[in-house]
Amino acid sequence: MPNVLAVAEQADGARFNRAAPGSDVRSSLLGRFREVRSFSLRLCETLSPEDYVVQSMPDVSPTKWHLAHTSWFFETFVLKVWMPRYRSEIPQYAYLFNSYYNAAGDMHRRDLRGLISRPTVAETFRFRTSIDQSVCELLENADDSLLAEIEPVLVLGLHHEQQHQELLVTDIKHVFAQNPLYPVFREAKEGEKAEVAAPHFVEFDEVTALIGHEGEDFSYDNEEPRHRELVPAFSLASRPITNGEYLAFIEADGYARSEFWLSLGWTTVNEQHWQAPLYWEKRDGKWWNFTLSGFRPINESEPVTHVSHFEADAYANWVGARLPTEFEWEHAANGLPMEGNFVDEERFHPRAAPPASGANGLQQMFGDVWEWTRSAYLPYPGYRVAPGALGEYNGKFMSNQMVLRGGSCATSQSHIRRTYRNFFQPEKRWQFTGIRLARDLA
Ligand SMILES: [Fe+2]
Numbered sequence: 214m215p216n217v218l219a220v221a222e223q224a225d226g227a228r229f230n231r232a233a234p235g236s237d238v239r240s241s242l243l244g245r246f247r248e249v250r251s252f253s254l255r256l257c258e259t260l261s262p263e264d265y266v267v268q269s270m271p272d273v274s275p276t277k278w279h280l281a282h283t284s285w286f287f288e289t290f291v292l293k294v295w296m297p298r299y300r301s302e303i304p305q306y307a308y309l310f311n312s313y314y315n316a317a318g319d320m321h322r323r324d325l326r327g328l329i330s331r332p333t334v335a336e337t338f339r340f341r342t343s344i345d346q347s348v349c350e351l352l353e354n355a356d357d358s359l360l361a362e363i364e365p366v367l368v369l370g371l372h373h374e375q376q377h378q379e380l381l382v383t384d385i386k387h388v389f390a391q392n393p394l395y396p397v398f399r400e401a402k403e404g405e406k407a408e409v410a411a412p413h414f415v416e417f418d419e420v421t422a423l424i425g426h427e428g429e430d431f432s433y434d435n436e437e438p439r440h441r442e443l444v445p446a447f448s449l450a451s452r453p454i455t456n457g458e459y460l461a462f463i464e465a466d467g468y469a470r471s472e473f474w475l476s477l478g479w480t481t482v483n484e485q486h487w488q489a490p491l492y493w494e495k496r497d498g499k500w501w502n503f504t505l506s507g508f509r510p511i512n513e514s515e516p517v518t519h520v521s522h523f524e525a526d527a528y529a530n531w532v533g534a535r536l537p538t539e540f541e542w543e544h545a546a547n548g549l550p551m552e553g554n555f556v557d558e559e560r561f562h563p564r565a566a567p568p569a570s571g572a573n574g575l576q577q578m579f580g581d582v583w584e585w586t587r588s589a590y591l592p593y594p595g596y597r598v599a600p601g602a603l604g605e606y607n608g609k610f611m612s613n614q615m616v617l618r619g620g621s622c623a624t625s626q627s628h629i630r631r632t633y634r635n636f637f638q639p640e641k642r643w644q645f646t647g648i649r650l651a652r653d654l655a
Contacts, residue, residue, distance in 0.1 A: 238360050242367060243352050249371045250345055252625075253280060253378055259398055260385070262334045268327025269391050272643060273384040277337050278310070278326045280381075283374040284344040285310035289317055290366050290603065292344070295359065296351050302343060306332070316602035368431055369603065375628040379644075382505070382561060382623040387643050390492055390503045399561055401506035407565045409455060409514045414448035414652060415545070415574050422544040425593055426632040435607040436632045438595045442540040446654035449537055449545045452566040452576040453584065454528065454648040457513030459520070460500065462528050463489055473530040478523025481640050491519035491642040505561040514565035516647045518582045522615045522639035525585040525648040537651035539588035539616040539634065546578050546619070546631045553580025553619075555626040563622050563645065580624065582647025583617040583635055590614040590636035614638050621645035 257265075257276060265277040274282075285306060292299040301307065309329060311320035321329070332340065348367075355363060382398075389396045425439035426432035468488050471479050481487070489495070492503040493511070500511040520528075522536075529535050537545075554564045554577075563581040578584075590611055598608035614636040620629035623645055637644060 238357075238364065239352060239355075242360070242364060243349060245371060246348060246352070246367065247345075249374050250341075253283065253374060253381070254341075256378060256381055264385065264388065264396075265334045265337075266327065266330060267388045267391075268324075269384075269388045270643075271324035272641065273387050274323075274326050274380065275329075276381055276385055277332075277334055278329070279377045279384070280341055281306065281332070281337050282310045282312055283370075283377050284341045286373055287344050287348050287367075287370050289314075291363060291370060292347050292351065294366075295355070295363055296347060299347060303332075303340075306340065314602045314605050316605060366603070369606075372431060372433075372628060373606075375625045378556065378625065379621070379623040379628075382556065383644050386492075386503075386505050386561075389505070395503060395508040397507045398505035399559060401504070401509070401562070402558075402560050407514055407567070409452070409566045410569055412450045412452050412454075412650075413574065414450055414650075416448045416654060417444070417446065417541070417545060419446045420444050420544060422540060424540050424543055424632075426630065432630065432632060433607055433634075434599060435590075435592070435596070435611075435634050436630070438593055440594050444538075444540050444544050447537070447541050448652045448654055449541060449575065450534075450650040451569065451574045452649070453516040453563075453582055454650065455513060455565070456502075456511050456515055456517045459490070459517040459528060459648075460511070460513065462531050465531065467527060467531050470531075473527040475523055475526055475639075477639070478521070478527060481521070481523055485640075487524070490517060490524065493519075512565070516563040516566075516577065516582045518563050518621075518645045518647045519642050520585075520646055520648060521642045522585045522637075522646075524642075525646070526587070528648055529650055532650065534650040534652050536585055536587040537649060539586040539618060541651055542578075542584065542586055542618045542649075543631060545573075545575060549573075549575060549578055549631070551579055551626065551629065551631075553577060553626075554622050555580045555620065555629070556623050557626050558622075560622055563647070579619050579629060580626075581622055582619075582645050583621045583624075584619050584649045585646060586616045586618060588616045590616050590634065610636060617644075617646060 260276060266275050268275050288301065289307065308319055309321050311317055385398060389398060421441050422444045423439055424442045426436035427439040467473060468482055474482060494501050501508055502511055525536055554560055566576050569576065592611055598604045617635040617637065
């Protein structure tokens with residue numbers, strides 16, 4: 214059983230959506246809950262039962278596990294806390310579907326998730342349905358003060374599910390990429406052959422920038438406290454690096470020239486025998502890549518993706534630039550509309566930059582590809598981990614990871630923010646990760 218008091222305590226300290234005064238909190242929560250939960254199922258529409266079970270590497274979780282784990286989250290942190298008569302139908306699921314919350318009990322090994330053939334896919338769907346019914350019943354019957362208590366954790370659960378929707382997409386891509394039949398997750402959408410204009414660098418004066426989230430709308434705790442950062446004058450590329458531009462780095466022997474690489478990156482390149490981004494393959498002298506729409510020739514206009522931080526950094530060194538800091542990125546994104554190629558479009562692949570537009574000329578800051586920064590994932594000044602199991606959500610990962618910004622073609626539009634801090638170890642490549650360059654302005 215979770216520590217109920219600790220969960221409630223976390224809810225007090227967290228920052229979440231608050232419905233506007235006078236609005237119908239109940240119907241808003243119910244609608245949002247049903248919408249997010251049903252999108253997870255929509256993502257699975259083209260999958261067969263066999264697809265749901267494969268774990269192609271330790272970082273990847275089977276689709277079935279994502280569907281069950283996100284349900285476990287609502288069971289553990291909502292139903293067991295606020296529905297006194299709730300009883301798990303199968304209590305052992307708590308061990309199988311806890312991910313990393315030590316305060317919520319023991320858990321199954323992450324790297325062995327692909328060995329779990331039971332519960333079956335059908336049983337997993339039944340688990341989801343029963344959780345959905347119980348959560349909806351709880352929300353329908355809660356009085357206003359109980360709703361106010363539940364709301365912050367329920368909203369956190371919905372953002373958690375959206376994070377897992379992104380992982381579900383990137384994980385099934387890795388699973389399908391292992392299959393020589395190259396299964397198609399979704400047919401490609403047309404209109405992706407556009408020529409893109411050469412990038413330019415947008416200049417920013419030195420500023421003491423306010424960094425981090427403030428306000429009543431939802432954010433994770435790692436985006437706070439809002440604080441000041443000195444950001445010296447810099448310039449930022451107007452769009453991410455394309456496949457064609459990255460190809461030039463490959464053809465210039467970039468993967469064989471140690472002078473561009475961080476030491477750990479150089480070790481990794483040699484140990485892993487990297488010669489190109491993940492999912493790229495050279496056939497008869499031409500580069501192809503595996504996409505969620507099958508195996509296709511490289512489109513040189515699209516943003517390069519599935520590169521590690523090491524590759525992004527080496528590319529930047531090769532062209533005499535650098536990666537932006539997360540503070541530069543956040544400052545530059547100030548005032549930009551939250552528009553882009555998100556998972557909502559169901560394209561599941563980055564798109565070539567459209568003709569230049571926008572106030573400061575920056576394009577594709579949101580959506581398409583996560584942008585590696587040169588910032589280590591660290592707590593902001595004054596950050597404190599919240600007590601209880603949900604305090605394990607972000608803070609305990611602030612070691613040996615780099616920050617990424619902006620979201621990708623697998624991120625939900627309603628999930629991303631200008632202040633959102635994603636984080637991965639620098640060698641990871643299976644997320645939709647890309648490169649935007651920055652420069653110092655002396
Ligand atoms: Fe999770």
